[in-house]
Amino acid sequence: xxxxxxxxxxxxxxxxxxxxxxxxxxxxxxxxxxxxxxxxxxxxxxxxxxxxxxxxxxxxxxxxxxxxxxxxxxxxxxxxxxxxxxxxxxxxxxxxxxxxxxxxxxxxxxxxxxxxxxxxxxxxxxxxxxxxxxxxxxxxxxxxxxxxxxxxxxxxxxxxxxxxxxxxxxxxxxxxxxxxxxxxxxxxxxxxxxxxxxxxxxxxxxxxxxxxxxxxxxxxxxxxxxxxxxxxxxxxxxxxxxxxxxxxxxxxxxxxxxxxxxxxxxxxxxxxxxxxxxxxxxxxxxxxxxxxxxxxxxxxx
Amino acid sequence: xxxxxxxxxxxxxxxxxxxxxxxxxxxxxxxxxxxxxxxxxxxxxxxxxxxxxxxxxxxxxxxxxxxxxxxxxxxxxxxxxxxxxxxxxxxxxxxxxxxxxxxxxxxxxxxxxxxxxxxxxxxxxxxxxxxxxxxxxxxxxxxxxxxxxxxxxxxxxxxxxxxxxxxxxxxxxxxxxxxxxxxxxxxxxxxxxxxxxxxxxxxxxxxxxxxxxxxxxxxxxxxxxxxxxxxxxxxxxxxxxxxxxxxxxxxxxxxxxxxxxxxxxxxxxxxxxxxxxxxxxxxxxxxxxxxxxxxxxxxxxxxxxxxxxxxxxxxxxxxxxxxxxxxxxxxxxxxxxxxxxxxxxxxxxxxxxxxxxxxxxxxxxxxxxxxxxx
Numbered sequence: 001x002x003x004x005x006x007x008x009x010x011x012x013x014x015x016x017x018x019x020x021x022x023x024x025x026x027x028x029x030x031x032x033x034x035x036x037x038x039x040x041x042x043x044x045x046x047x048x049x050x051x052x053x054x055x056x057x058x059x060x061x062x063x064x065x066x067x068x069x070x071x072x073x074x075x076x077x078x079x080x081x082x083x084x085x086x087x088x089x090x091x092x093x094x095x096x097x098x099x100x101x102x103x104x105x106x107x108x109x110x111x112x113x114x115x116x117x118x119x120x121x122x123x124x125x126x127x128x129x130x131x132x133x134x135x136x137x138x139x140x141x142x143x144x145x146x147x148x149x150x151x152x153x154x155x156x157x158x159x160x161x162x163x164x165x166x167x168x169x170x171x172x173x174x175x176x177x178x179x180x181x182x183x184x185x186x187x188x189x190x191x192x193x194x195x196x197x198x199x200x201x202x203x204x205x206x207x208x209x210x211x212x213x214x215x216x217x218x219x220x221x222x223x224x225x226x227x228x229x230x231x232x233x234x235x236x237x238x239x240x241x242x243x244x245x246x247x248x249x250x251x252x253x254x255x256x257x258x259x260x261x262x263x264x265x266x267x268x269x270x271x272x273x274x275x276x277x278x279x280x281x282x283x284x285x286x287x288x289x290x291x292x293x294x295x296x297x298x299x300x301x
Numbered sequence: 302x303x304x305x306x307x308x309x310x311x312x313x314x315x316x317x318x319x320x321x322x323x324x325x326x327x328x329x330x331x332x333x334x335x336x337x338x339x340x341x342x343x344x345x346x347x348x349x350x351x352x353x354x355x356x357x358x359x360x361x362x363x364x365x366x367x368x369x370x371x372x373x374x375x376x377x378x379x380x381x382x383x384x385x386x387x388x389x390x391x392x393x394x395x396x397x398x399x400x401x402x403x404x405x406x407x408x409x410x411x412x413x414x415x416x417x418x419x420x421x422x423x424x425x426x427x428x429x430x431x432x433x434x435x436x437x438x439x440x441x442x443x444x445x446x447x448x449x450x451x452x453x454x455x456x457x458x459x460x461x462x463x464x465x466x467x468x469x470x471x472x473x474x475x476x477x478x479x480x481x482x483x484x485x486x487x488x489x490x491x492x493x494x495x496x497x498x499x500x501x502x503x504x505x506x507x508x509x510x511x512x513x514x515x516x517x518x519x520x521x522x523x524x525x526x527x528x529x530x531x532x533x534x535x536x537x538x539x540x541x542x543x544x545x546x547x548x549x550x551x552x553x554x555x556x557x558x559x560x561x562x563x564x565x566x567x568x569x570x571x572x573x574x575x576x577x578x579x580x581x582x583x584x585x586x587x588x589x590x591x592x593x594x595x596x597x598x599x600x601x602x603x604x605x606x607x608x609x610x611x612x613x614x615x616x617x618x619x620x621x622x623x624x625x626x627x628x629x630x631x632x633x634x635x636x637x638x639x640x641x642x643x644x645x646x647x648x649x650x651x652x653x654x655x656x657x658x659x660x661x662x663x664x665x666x667x668x669x670x671x672x673x674x675x
Binding site (some may be wrong): 010037047050051052053054071072075076078080082084085086087088090091095098099100101102103104106107144147 | 303304307308310311314315318319481509510512513514515516517518519520645672673674
């Protein structure tokens with residue numbers, strides 16, 4: 001069963017195409033990481049799925065409901081946390097939670113229980129009487145998450161939940177996300193952090209509105225047409241220059257700290273024998289950069 | 302119901318936290334009522350007057366005395382030439398100039414018509430018309446007085462006046478401007494605050510970004526509208542009560558009709574103004590736009606509703622525009638109840654008009670408001 005399914009989902013703002021013919025399929029109960037640079041269409045996609053924006057073309061379903069026709073029914077099924085803090089600054093932590101408990105029509109005793117549960121889950125019990133305006137970044141995000149999952153939604157959309165959040169809060173955040181997925185919720189999360197993406201069951205790379213790769217982190221790494229090697233170098237730029245002059249076969253090459261990383265096909269590995277290279281497993285960043293470069297060559301602008 | 306209750310609770314908490322705005326909502330009506338109530342007086346009296354009396358006889362002094370006694374003219378300057386009169390009026394020191402010719406006394410004594418020139422600065426039309434009608438009246442009364450004296454001197458009986466027009470100004474016998482103004486100002490204050498507050502209501506949430514989180518919840522459009530309207534009905538009540546109290550205590554406003562009816566119909570007007578504000582809030586994207594659109598409503602409300610100028614004098618087109626403003630009907634209701642003491646049976650048209658207005662505004666708002674970002 002799919003939690004989210006889209007077919008050729010497109011959104012234009014005037015002449016600009018923010019999202020171009022997107023085809024997504026997110027399994028129920030999975031954590032789906034949505035990766036891409038700023039302005040690549042991540043938020044626009046999520047907003048269309050949540051009913052905040054109307055698609056220009058294409059269709060989609062969330063929990064089996066059509067995003068065009070059933071957008072109001074979808075709203076009781078989803079939890080949504082936007083990029084920007086969008087709770088009430090002039091309400092306290094518990095007042096914000098109580099407000100959203102009301103919005104989701106929770107009966108009084110269930111609301112009380114849920115609010116307490118959220119306060120503990122998000123480690124906000126000590127600041128429950130603070131105005132939201134006075135909370136620091138990490139606290140605000142945790143409160144926003146609390147308000148978004150208060151009603152136990154079967155699917156949760158998190159738009160860059162960990163932007164500007166300290167490592168401790170980030171850790172706490174992901175613990176909550178895992179717990180939700182374990183309990184059967186589907187989570188779609190956008191992020192810039194590649195280490196966070198590693199935690200996802202599946203990942204979609206979106207670039208300039210197009211989905212350029214979509215698979216599990218492991219399979220994505222396997223999909224690279226070669227092997228990553230690392231050559232230590234005191235001066236990486238000099239080494240890169242030298243390699244370029246010798247025209248050694250490389251699909252990708254870039255400096256990485258006190259070393260140079262090279263993606264090369266297995267059969268051409270021999271050319272590098274004289275360097276003290278090490279074979280290293282590719283990171284998701286490597287995969288992402290490779291796909292973006294590939295895309296650029298395919299479709300020059 | 303739970304959603305609406307949560308919304309109302311939130312609005313009241315926010316209102317309570319925003320003390321400055323609340324203080325303004327409560328303080329402004331009192332201040333405005335005091336300022337306008339005392340300042341606005343359509344009955345223009347005590348106009349500064351310059352006199353060029355070339356006769357300087359008993360008769361001319363007598364006539365000038367009549368001018369002063371009317372209280373409409375305060376003789377502040379005496380000129381010695383026609384040019385000086387012109388200068389004083391031109392400098393704005395005097396609004397009226399009275400010029401009495403040298404042969405004034407002789408003309409009266411010899412039963413010739415004695416010409417008196419009254420110059421009026423008509424750049425202020427309200428003051429001018431007041432001066433003109435009073436001057437004419439004084440001229441007629443003094444003429445009649447002299448004629449009667451002459452006839453009596455000739456041995457005739459004091460003649461009866463052919464016409465005897467007796468005027469009774471109903472509902473405001475002393476023509477106190479404040480009685481007419483205070484209900485109007487109450488209406489203006491309510492329009493201003495109610496339209497302004499609600500016109501900001503939704504657009505502010507949009508600007509602050511809180512609307513985004515709100516519209517991904519199952520909240521219904523009409524629940525949002527009601528949640529934004531109901532709290533401010535209370536604010537409207539507070540304002541109306543304060544304004545009425547000031548009107549009665551400070552300006553001795555007579556309360557002829559039923560207070561309960563007045564409050565009931567004030568609710569209608571408050572809701573109508575709030576609904577108008579909500580409509581503004583749904584069609585605008587920023588608080589700035591909302592503010593400008595609210596002002597676009599205020600000016601016609603002040604000018605065309607009959608608050609300042611009688612609607613009877615307006616060209617048809619503009620009178621029709623007045624019918625589109627809730628304030629027009631509310632002023633008729635207020636003045637009807639407060640000054641005339643009329644009951645509900647005389648106010649059906651106004652009540653119906655306000656109900657239609659509310660229905661249309663809310664329907665359009667709910668249809669216009671889409672739970673989307675752009």
